[in-house]
Amino acid sequence: MSNSDQSYFDSEEEIQEQENNPELIKTNEIVEDSDSDSDSEDDVPISQRRTKLNSTTSSISDATLINDKINSHSSSSSDSDSDQPLSKRMPNNNSSQKILDPKKRKIKKESKTTATNESSDSEDDIALSKRRKTTPLKKVKKEIKTEIKKEIETEIKREIKREIKTEEPKKATKRTRVKKEEDDEKPSKKKKTTAKVKEEKVSKKKKKEEEEDEVFRWWDNEKEDDSIKWTTLEHQGPYFPPEYVSHGIKMKYKGEPIDLVPECEEVANFYAQVIGTDWGENPTFRKNFFKDFLKVIKKKQPNCPIKKFEDCDFTPLTEYFTEQKEKRKAMTKEEKEVIKKEKQEIEDKYGWALLDERKEKVGNFRIEPPGLFRGRGEHPKTGTLKYRVYPESVTINIGKNAKIPEPPEGHKWGKIIHDNTVTWLAMWKENVNDSFKYVWLAAGSSLKGQSDFKKFEKARELKKHIGKIREEYTLELKDKLMATRQRATALYFIDKLALRAGNEKGDDVADTVGCCSLRYEHVTLEPPNRVIFDFLGKDSIRYYNEVEVSKQVYKNIEIFKRAPKKEGDMLFDRLNTTILNKYLQKSMKGLTAKVFRTYNASYTFQEELKKTVKNSTMNEKLLAYNRANRQVAILCNHQRAVSKNHSDQLKRIQDKILTSKYQRYLVSKEMLELDPTLKKKKPELGRLSRGITKEFIKSYEEKELEKKKAKLERDNEKRKIDGKELLTLEDMEKAKRQPSMERLQKQYDTLSKRIKAQQVLLIDKDENKATALGTSKINYIDPRISAAWCYKYDVPIEKIFNKSLRNKFKWAVEVDENFVF
DNA sequence: GTAAAGACTTGGAATAATATTG
DNA sequence: CAATATTATTCCAAGTCTTTAC
Known part of the structure; x- marks a missing residue:
């Protein structure tokens, strides 16, 4: 970071500076006379302050507005408001960003939407309270285990004979779960099971035990000291990617095919595979790649004529890889099966570790393959060649008495250590940024779970101190000492806006900032009291x-x-994360800046969840959940690029809604024909919704006609075979029987329901276009809040936590519905 | 006390797997 | 049943924060 500011802010004490440094006098004057200021605002209770802040924050207030709208919408079940253009209702925060953003971000291929399940609302057939209480025994005895296994086996043998024999009980569990979900809620078209319901129910309980009998329930007895992470540790070491094998395709130089030794060819491949993406166009990426490419050439093939990037033609390679991709896609089932099996074998061997005699999953057991470094944003090193990692540079961390894994043939491990104060299994140094890479246990492991638990407990601990901390920093906002005042101001932002701490960074990485590293140009003031933040974060x-x-x-x-500060200077020149965190430790043991993010995220989530309507449908509950999740994501600024075809997707849904509406209109017209007096009772009948234009009707009718014709053709085809006479469209019309009022009403209701569901989906999707919910769900929101919510509102946990989240949070789902963060 | 090393969490994108649709 | 959309998983970069070295 620039140290220029350092030159005029050298000493610690204000008064000293005032004497020694004339440039500071002005600043100090203000600091002193501002002593008299009083901040009535900060006397407002914390809980209110937050909402207050929200309502004054453009992005957040927009979101709140939408919330209100949707809530009223869903409860009143009127659909008219959806006719309003969506763009108006959305926080346009992001779109403006995109335009203003000086650094181009990659465009994402595809958008993801929230998991708004279009499933029926039928509840699980087992009472939730009961399911929760099937807390398994701490250690199920071996015999019981095998017994259960047998039972499950007999139960599902019929359909999955093959699998059950070769696979872990895990698989069987998965099966039953799928089945369960199906009969629970999914009107899924797939009904792959014929097993009897009774059997299933039995299996459910068994399965539960089976699933957890091997689980180490560390959360039952917490340990205080966790500096020792394990006593015994066994594993297979990391898995290395296969050596490069030449494909023999030649790139061209100055139009001529050129021979490359495999080492060079491999590097050329890396670039070829990036052509057509933004990386390929990025000048820094190109420059760094080519520099390293030349380096490799010089070393491995000095007589190679390649000198200039412009004369290189990588397209033959690019084409080759496109071809390969297609081939892979076109593989037969059997071929895919073989690959899958190989993958499974690797996983079986390297994917597990034995930690204190317990089997634990390893997260990233694969050594990262070589490639071109894809630094984000304007990373000065993007495109740099990332070397292949050999065992010689890998350190293995393993138990003293454990068998040391065999390194790949012809190789030796760099180092073997037995450090049980750390959790990693293997480590190496990467060449691009000189940083360390580690092999760790998976997110669902006990070690990770324990620290996750600790993290949230710490955040809950903060809850006890937050009042005092806020009081203190509010006071310190007026402190005479510049350093203190800066610290207080920074903390205010961290607390209110959930900013990251903002460590200082070197200049060989992308220029991004957090709170403490904010610079002059990142914050602008707008009288009377508006602050505009605009910076690139993580x-x-x-x-x-x-x-x-x-x-x-x-x-x-x-x-x-204030001058002489100017662009490029630190806003908080007396502050860094070390100072801030040291100060925080005084208020609470172990408190650091990041805890505020966790605390505020979880707290916000809990508060937002209170908006859930008790007796609403499952979809509405899930929408409420997602919405709370989204508020947290907005708070933490978790974004994703809007997908290219987002508007297409919206249009498609809107079109569907219109279609349904038009169909409903047609039905209502029939109803009126049958009983004209209905119009009085239900004036909405026979009314065409806005948005249904003549063009729309025309295209709809055309499509319908097409469908009818197609059906007719199919029918006639059959009739031909049967030797019956062929029909015409008119015949078909005639064949339709006159529907009863009852039938029509039913149709009408079905369509209304569908419209509503589609609208919820539409809103959810659009609200979500630029917000990434995953990160906050995985890292910031205490899972116990979610679990408690599920129990309280009778939502199956599977609806909000997928398999890996359930696994990661298994320590959390046992709370009761009264859990308060 | 400051910088570098080290270990761990957090983050969005890429990719694989699965579900839905035409 | 293939194409497409959606969701889950993997990947690995980029943060935070602590410890160690000087």
């Missing part, structure tokens, strides 16, 4: 937020930005 994701702050904070920023 992963070069833009943070843009307009916030109304207290007078004191506004004033402070004004002071911190």
Whole structure:
């Protein structure tokens, strides 16, 4: 970071500086006379302050507005409001960002939507309370285990004979679970099971035990000291990617095919595979790649004529890889099966570790293959060649008495250590940024689970201190000492806006900042009390937020930005994360800046969840959940690029809605024909919704006609075979029987329901276009809040936690519905 | 006390797997 | 049943924060 600011802010004490450094006098004057300021705003209770802040924050307030709208919408079940253009109702925060963003971000291929399950609302057939209480025994005895296994086996043998013999009980469990989900809620077309319901129910309980009997229930007895992570540790070491094998395809240089030794060819491949993506166009990427390409050439093939990037033609290679991709896609089932099996074998061997005699899953047991470094944002090293890692540079961490895994043939391990104060199994140093890479246990492992648990407990601990901390920093906002004042202001932002701490970074990485590393140009003031943040945060994701702050904070920023400070200078020149965290430790043991993010995320989530309507449908509950999740994601600024075809997707759904509406209109017209008096009772009948234009009707009718014709053709085909006479469209019309009022009403209701569901989906999808929910769900929201919510509102946990989340959070799902974060 | 090393969490994108649709 | 859409998983970069070295 620039140290220029350092030159005029050298000493610690304000008073000293005032004497020694004339440039600071102005600043100090303000600091002193601002002593008299009082900040009435900060006297407002914390809980209210947050909402207050939200309502003044553009992005958040927009979202809240939508919330209100949707809530009223879903409860009143009127669909008219959806006719309003969606864009108006959405927080346009992101779109403006995209335009303003000086650094181009990659465009994503595809958008993801929230998991708004279009499933029926029927509840699980087992009472939730009961299911929860089937807490398994701590250690199920071997005999019981095999007994259960047998039972399951007999139960599902019929359909999955093959699998059950070769696979772990895990697989069987999965099966039953799928089945369960099906009969629970999914009106899924797939009904692959013929097993009897009774059997299933029995299996459910057994399965539960079976599933957890091997689980180490560390959360039952917490241990205080966790500096020792394990006593025994066995594993197979990491898995190395296969050596490069030449494909014999030649790239061209100056139009001529050129021979490359495998080492060079491999590097050329890396670039060839990036052509057609943004990386291929990125000048820094190209430059770095080519520099390293030349380096490899010089070393491995000095007589190679390649000198200039412009004369290189990688397209033959690119084509080859496209071809390969297609081939892979076109593989037969059997071929795919073989590959899958090989993959499974590797996983079986390397994917597990024995930690204190317990089998635990290894997360990333694969050594990263060589390639071109894909640094994000404007990373100066993007495109740099990442070397192949050999065992010689890998350190193995393993138990003293454990068998040391065999390194790949002809190789030796770099180092073997037995450090039980760390959790990694293997480690190596990567060449691009000189950083370490580790092999760790998976997210569902006990070690990870324990620290996850600790993290949330720490955040809950903060809850006890937050009042005092807020009081203190509010006071310190007016402190005479510049350093203190900066610290307080920074903390205010970290607390209110969930900013990251903001460590200082070198200049060989992308220029991104967090709170402590904010610079002059990242914060602008707008009288009377608006602060505009605009900077690139982690992963070069833009943070843009307009916030109304207290007078004191506004004033402070004004002071911190005062000349001679200019663009490029640190806003908080007296502060860094070490100072801040040291201060925080005083308020609470182990407190650091990041805990605020966890705390505020979980707390916000819990508060937002209170908006769930008790007796709403499953879809509505899930929408409420997602919405709470989304508020947290917005708070934490978890973004994703809007997919290219997002608007197409919306249009398609809107079209579906219109179609349904039109169909409903047609039905209602028939109803009126049957009973004209209905119009009085239900004036909405026979009314055409807005948005249904003549063009729409025309295209709809055309499509319908097409369908009818197609059906007719099919029918006639059959009739031909049967020797019956052929029909015409008119015949078909005639054949339709006159529907009864009852039938029509039913149709009408079905369509209404469908429309509503589609609209919920539409809103959810659009609200979500630029927000990534995953990160907050995985890392910031205490899973116990989610679990408690599920129990309280009778939502099966599977609806909100997928398999890996359930596994990761298995320590959390045992809370009762009264859990409070 | 400061910088570098080290270990761990957090983050979005890429890719694989699965579900839905035409 | 193939094409497409959606969701889950994997990948690995980029943060935070602690410890160690000087």
